[in-house]
Amino acid sequence: MRTTRTEITEAEIAAARARLPRAFARSSHEQARLWLLSSAAAALTLYCLYRFDFLSWQFIDGSAKFGAVVIAQLFPPHGYEYTPDFLKSMGETIAMAFIGTLLGALLAFPLSFLASRNMMPVRPVQFGTRRFADLLRAFDYLIWALIFVRAIGLGPMAGIMAIAIVETGTFIKLYSEAIENLDRKQMDGIRAAGGNVLHVVRFGVLPQVLPMMLSNTLYMFEHNVRSASILGIVGAGGIGFLLADRLRAYELQEACLIIILVVLTVYAIDYLSRVLRERFIVGRAEPAKISAKPAAP
């Protein structure tokens, strides 16, 4: 193919610039705003660096120490003789996540009907339940864990309760959104055929929302295994307790082994849960859309 080269003259460029100024450059107003915003952000960043001692010997000394002491001592992982203990703790972590998620789901299921607009005609009750759920979710797992550790004592029960409380909030939100999105026609059909409220829920609502609920629950279980693995840091059971203990005692190689174990378990659970969700929960089950809530995505 032959291409022809067209010369663009300076005059043509000037004409285009005059006609479409914003295609060539930002307007001076925009430019000023952008410049102001970015210099403010840069100034704040500099101030923060100064405030938090990044610009001091402490940072340099600490970095040297971090490289020489922490990183160098983490590897190679060590302490294989404790592996049975670690595995047992990891099992406890998964069990905490499992029971906590389950309790949360069981508590949230009836409440989620109260929180859906199409099921709960009394608006204040619906609104109140939603805000209650927001309140439960607003605190992080670790904050609840801290409270439960003080209230019911050290151990996995505190962790289970922390997960159950946060999950009740999350599931009320997720489940009630699923319920609000359902198709009314099936419910109308059952009502027209003479079904009562229970019939409508059992045959009109559940078949539509259950796949979504199961999928979300499984997804949150996966997420909670991650959360449960750090709850032990404040004494709420699970592998986090051993990890914090080893780190504070400078047993870095054993800590490294624990971290590797946690990471591998998290990957395994992620994989398993994805396979389960894709293979067994058919229907319109979308991957859970939990925006921005708990700790680590």
Place this chain on the structure above:
Amino acid sequence: MNPPDTAVARFEAHYAEHRRRKTASTALFWVVFLACLAVAVITARFDIRILVEGLPRTTDFLERMIPPIALSTFADDVADWYWGFGKWMGSLLNTLLMAYLATVLGTAIGGVLSFFAARNLVKSYAVFWITRRVLEVARTVPDIVWALLFVLAYGIGPLPGVLAITVHTLGAQGKLFAEVNENISPLPLDGIRAAGGNWLHEMRFGVLPQVLPNFLSYTFWRVELNVRSATIVGFVGAGGIGHDLFTAIQLLYFSDAGAILLIVVATIMLIDMISEKYRHRIIGKDSLSH
């Protein structure tokens, strides 16, 4: 006698077969589920008695977080409750600035790394693979564990907290940004290459304009997450309002704990609202599926 081979009979047979299979799989599900539950109950030493005894103590704990406030002496009671308001606001400012700095540093580093972690933008598979693994480690290790590690080296204070959140942020941002990078249109890049641009030109003029809105929206979301993280890392000695909260709960200063919790929740909800508003302004609501 054989049943007549009619459509109805065939349907009935199929239906019976379908029902049988369905019942079998449901039964299997419940058996597996109950077995898992039994194992979990034993492993986690789940005890309903602790729960029953603990719940009243927990509600009592929560109730004592809000001291008695009478309508007649409302102002004095609230002032009494928030006796440490100035101190807590100082800690809150620390926490917010920690979150800000960690977001800036983490996003900057993660943003640069994301170009090396996008399969369509780097030629060398080794570079891609190593960057991906680095990002993976940075984000899979929880931020509070990073904080514990950094506290060992840098001592107690906000510095290790900022570093911990930075590392976690760069891992998370790097991965999200890399996915955005991989979804861009290659046509502008071809154009720049044809006009004689080098790799940096391609990134600056071909990739960046396409990905910037998504980057910004993820960053707003990250600010919100990092404020939560900045509160939490205070529990292991990384300063900020989390440290005050931790001390108050550990020492059973109920009303202090309640006052600080209220501050934390109000802040998080406020940031939630602001960031949502800006996110929606930058990018359509539908594109925010993460």
